[in-house]
Amino acid sequence: MTGKISVVIEQDRHGYYAWCPELKGCQSQGQTVEETLANIREAIELFLETLSELVSNRFAPRGVI
DSSP: OOOOOOOEEEEETTEEEEEOTTSTTOEEEESSHHHHHHHHHHHHHHHHHHHHHHHHHHTSOOOOO
């Protein structure tokens, strides 16, 4: 599955900071733009993987009571 996710990159005195408006809490940082992009890509993958696991667990059959 592929899709597009917005990424905002800001520069500050410590380097670069990236965050995703659509994925609350998904953020990363780096010393260069390239490093920051690589880091936020990994953060997005992990965020979506975790989200997918949470959704799967939430709707998984629980058994009959």
